[in-house]
Amino acid sequence: xxxxxxxxxxxxxxxxxxxxxITNKYPDKKIAIVSCMDTRLTELLPASxxxxxxxxxxxxxxxxxxxxxxxSVIRSLMVAIYVVEVMIIGHTDCGAKHMNSSEMIxxxxxxxxxxxxxxxxxxxxxxxxxxxxxxxxxEASVHETVEQIRNHPLIPSDITVRGFVIDSVxxxxxxxx
Numbered sequence: 001x002x003x004x005x006x007x008x009x010x011x012x013x014x015x016x017x018x019x020x021x022i023t024n025k026y027p028d029k030k031i032a033i034v035s036c037m038d039t040r041l042t043e044l045l046p047a048s049x050x051x052x053x054x055x056x057x058x059x060x061x062x063x064x065x066x067x068x069x070x071x072s073v074i075r076s077l078m079v080a081i082y083v084v085e086v087m088i089i090g091h092t093d094c095g096a097k098h099m100n101s102s103e104m105i106x107x108x109x110x111x112x113x114x115x116x117x118x119x120x121x122x123x124x125x126x127x128x129x130x131x132x133x134x135x136x137x138x139e140a141s142v143h144e145t146v147e148q149i150r151n152h153p154l155i156p157s158d159i160t161v162r163g164f165v166i167d168s169v170x171x172x173x174x175x176x177x
Contacts, residue, residue: 002162009171013171018170025093027057029055059076070126078132086162089142090145091166091168094138099132099134101133104128138165162175
């Protein structure tokens, strides 16, 4: 299945299908949407809200539920994915690349989060340095994520996990080994 998607991607890039999607990494409407991953919403949700590529940040998960206060949905909002195959797709020019936990904590304080609350979260066992860390390269980040999934004790070993970095301008996929 992944090979079919990669093959389609080659044609997409060759035919410059990306041109109508070119925008920058900042949402024009300054909105993040947490949405269900239901396949029926892939085109319907943006169409029904009148949003186009570049307008908003969309974070999808099962049920549009924030199931843990320190999980990936909240992390994604702050920085603002059981199958047979898994694709991990990072991208070029990622804003989280040089994310710094100390800077994020300072921004939290600037937005009114008291130091006592930050200290309480630390006391509860949250390691801000790990939770809010960036990465050196998109390729290294994708590789690390692929390895975490491949080596996870609850992920069956027969699951295919492959990583890619997508070009933020052309949409071209580059495999990460």
